[in-house]
Amino acid sequence: MCEANAYMVKNDAETLIMESVDLVEPEGEGAWRLVGIFGDQKIVKGRIRGMNLVDHKILFEE
Amino acid sequence: MCEANAYMVKNDAETLIMESVDLVEPEGEGAWRLVGIFGDQKIVKGRIRGMNLVDHKILFEE
Incomplete structure (x- = not known):
C-alpha cells in the first residue's frame, strides 16, 4: 500500500x-x-507545505 | 516505491x-x-485538486 502519513509542521516540528x-x-x-x-476522515485547516511520497509524508502548515 | 503520477485536470480529462x-x-x-x-524536476502552475495515493495520483487544476 502506498498511503502516506499527514503531519502538521510548526516551528520545524512535525x-x-x-x-x-x-x-x-x-x-x-x-x-x-x-x-x-x-x-476514516479528518479535516485539516492549513496549507499543503509539501509532500515526500517516498517517505510517505504529506506536510501541512497553518 | 510509492511515488505517484501527476496529472492536470481540465474539463474532467486528466x-x-x-x-x-x-x-x-x-x-x-x-x-x-x-x-x-x-x-528530474518540473514546475506546474495551478492548484492541487486532490490526491489519491492508493491510485498513485496527484491531480492539479488551473
Whole structure:
C-alpha cells in the first residue's frame, strides 16, 4: 500500500495528524479533507507545505 | 516505491504531467515544483485538486 502519513509542521516540528491517508481533497477554502484507507476522515485547516511520497509524508502548515 | 503520477485536470480529462513524482513543494504563489525519483524536476502552475495515493495520483487544476 502506498498511503502516506499527514503531519502538521510548526516551528520545524512535525506533529502527526493522521496515518495511512489515501485521499486528500480540498474542503472549502483553506482546509483539506483527509480520508484514510479504512474510510476514516479528518479535516485539516492549513496549507499543503509539501509532500515526500517516498517517505510517505504529506506536510501541512497553518 | 510509492511515488505517484501527476496529472492536470481540465474539463474532467486528466493529462499526465509527470510520472514517478517523489517530492511536491510550493514554488512561489500558485505553482508547485515536482521532483521525480531520478531528480528530474518540473514546475506546474495551478492548484492541487486532490490526491489519491492508493491510485498513485496527484491531480492539479488551473
